[in-house]
Amino acid sequence: MLLISGLIIGAASSLLGLGGGLLIIPLLIQGLNQEPRRVITTSALFVAINCAVATAGYSIAGKVAWSILLIAGPVGVLAARLGARVSRRLPQRLLSFILTGVLTPLIIIRMLLLTLG
Numbered sequence: 001m002l003l004i005s006g007l008i009i010g011a012a013s014s015l016l017g018l019g020g021g022l023l024i025i026p027l028l029i030q031g032l033n034q035e036p037r038r039v040i041t042t043s044a045l046f047v048a049i050n051c052a053v054a055t056a057g058y059s060i061a062g063k064v065a066w067s068i069l070l071i072a073g074p075v076g077v078l079a080a081r082l083g084a085r086v087s088r089r090l091p092q093r094l095l096s097f098i099l100t101g102v103l104t105p106l107i108i109i110r111m112l113l114l115t116l117g
């Protein structure tokens with residue numbers, strides 16, 4: 001199941017330009033019963049590897065907006081550090097609810113609205 005899920009998530013995130021974490025977090029928490037803090041770190045590494053591979057391909061094709069990356073990249077790193085600190089302080093059940101019950105549906109709805117609208 002993990003191998004097939006990884007293939008599907010990797011392909012979908014590269015094709016659609018969305019973070020693989022959006023797809024892998026609910027799978028790991030709900031489908032494989034993993035604890036949220038472990039899922040966050042696993043997802044972060046999964047996304048980093050997937051993004052590096054996708055970015056290399058898009059870069060070769062000349063489709064990377066480096067000026068945006070130079071501004072957004074450092075801000076994203078700072079936000080990630082802040083998020084890691086906050087997540088360590090939250091109870092596991094609350095973290096699980098936020099990740100799978102709130103953020104994932106909101107992001108999916110937003111992606112659908114952007115695609116359809």
